[in-house]
Amino acid sequence: MFDIHSLLRKNIRSLTPYSSARDEYAGGDAILLDANENPFNDPYNRYPDPHQQKLKSRIAALKSVKPGNVFIGNGSDEAIDLLIRAFCEPRVDNIISISPTYGMYRVCADINDVAYRPALLTPDRQLDILSIQELTDENSKLLFLCSPNNPTSNSFRRDDMKYLIRTFEGIVVLDEAYIDFSVEATFLRELNSFPNLVILQTLSKAWGMAGIRLGMAFADEAVIGVLDRIKYPYNINALTQQMALEGIGDEARKQEWVRIILKERASLGQKLLGLNIVRDVLPSDANFLMVRFENPQGVFRYLTDHKIIVRDRSGVELCEGFLRITIGTADENMMLMEALSRYNPLDYKTDP
């Protein structure tokens, strides 16, 4: 039986959270003399809503969950860090993850002095259940999964993820940053069946708002309550809350962007496969392509010299030889193809 209190760190369990002046604010047209704000420069003089009530209820409606199932963070990165801080006792507990995957899980684990145990994916870049189980012990509090996975660009088998959520005796964090580009369905509909599941989504990718820094975590109310108690009171600034409300109000615009990006992903993939220097393009469930080159570092330097910046993943296990290329606009993708078609391997033969 899942018991969140036995998983929490002792200091978090007994925490009295900061109570902000505005907690008591009932709304409306009150005269606000409680928070030592400047009475001038309306509306930027006011602290933002620490509970983000309006935005939470909009996001909840959009995702068909309850507002109590929604946490909003300064990017997904905040939720990742808070989950570690809430559940993992430094130098005692550990985090199970996969490899290769998103780099922030390890960075946040390292910053918090929590052991990070990645299980290598299988050669076909799927979850290695046995390997994950072998790394797990009674101090394993979090399991990070990312599907579609960055950088491998594929989704994991749904049954494998379900099995892990059902059997892992801690919190399973499923990062769905790329879910809008995937043929697979979100796990949001399963939230009620799994009290130990946390789903991460973000406005940074399909919604086109990486600049405003807004990440979402969806989970059982007990888990969300913990995150809300330990976050900075005003973690989401007023401008971000306002812009997020406007942005998610136009879901059709997002759908249109996704449609275009998926179309570009298919056509760019085909064109890349037609190049002599390209050995492979992995099927992608995300807004980027993993492209294997004969000489990835040479191609990387060539592209950089031509002011086209991609991500060199060629040194990463299971990604040997691959560059990670984000899908751009039709124009940008065309310029990428034009540059690659003029690449001369002889100019970039040796390492600098």
Ligand SMILES: *Cc1c(COP(=O)(O)O)cnc(C)c1O
């Ligand atoms: C891009 C990305 C995110 C987004 O992080 P934010 O902090 O919300 O911008 C989260 N997870 C993965 C795996 C990503 O690739």
